[in-house]
Amino acid sequence: MITARVESGDLISNYLARVKAGLKRIDEGQQQEILAEIHSHLTDRIEQFKKQGSIRPTEDALAAMGDPDEISVQFMKEGVVRAASRSHFPWVLLRAASRLVFTGLRGTLVFAAGLIGYVAAIGFMAAAVAKVIVPARVGFWVGPHTGVIWGYPANTSGAHELAGQSFIYISIALAFVFASGTTLLLRQLLLSSRSAKRNLSRRA
């Protein structure tokens, strides 16, 4: 009887440890809250299965609860990603998007879109600053060797700079458009990615 109780405790501890392992990026207080609630649920379910005459109530309760890795993924998606979707900070949004990378193609595309958008915004802002520092070399260049370049071509021979001082203002405007557009897009995509289809499938 004592052995059975210890084994049951081990099963629950192992299960909770697996859930916890997937919640590393959630703050400690919230982790403890989640684990306490799952533990409370399992305690009730084990009692129920015992009353129903189950010979393995702990195993039955854990099976009904579902895959612990899947539960922590669901918490990450519903909680952290959802919370991040309300943020306006690029690093918060990108960090949340990075958590979706391993959840599938859609998650990877969301992260890639965010990364490309913010890198473009930084690039336009850097171009505006560079124009102030080296005005003769930075600009909107069109020429036979350079092609069409917004920025700093290696070779400007035969090329014409078309934007002049407007280059600075246009670059800043484009940086703003890319940064704010990417932020809005990421917020929307993170919001809509909160639920994984597979997590809501019926129990077999």
Place this chain on the structure above:
Amino acid sequence: MDHARWEAQLRKGCLDLAVLATLWDGRLYGLEILKYLQEKAGLEIVEGTLYPLLMRLKQEALLESTWVSEAAHPRKYYWLTKAGRQRTRQMAETWAVFEQGISRLLVPVKERGR
């Protein structure tokens, strides 16, 4: 799309409303919500998926919760906030209109489908 996938998506779409509706008459803890869903609506979900959903609804300020130690072990009870009741009412109205529309579409299927 096969039938099982379609059904899973349908359930997924309704689950928020279903969980909010279970709390209309008062506070419940997770296992009671699951039991309510199963007994009243025949909705069976993997038990562990309920808690992330409850957390999200709480983050959206639709639910509030507290730990209660009146039983052998503490349980976390949930109840609808004012915003939660309002959202549930809105969702219920939308559901009713949607359900009526689909039902009208399905009349010929039911009448001549056999």
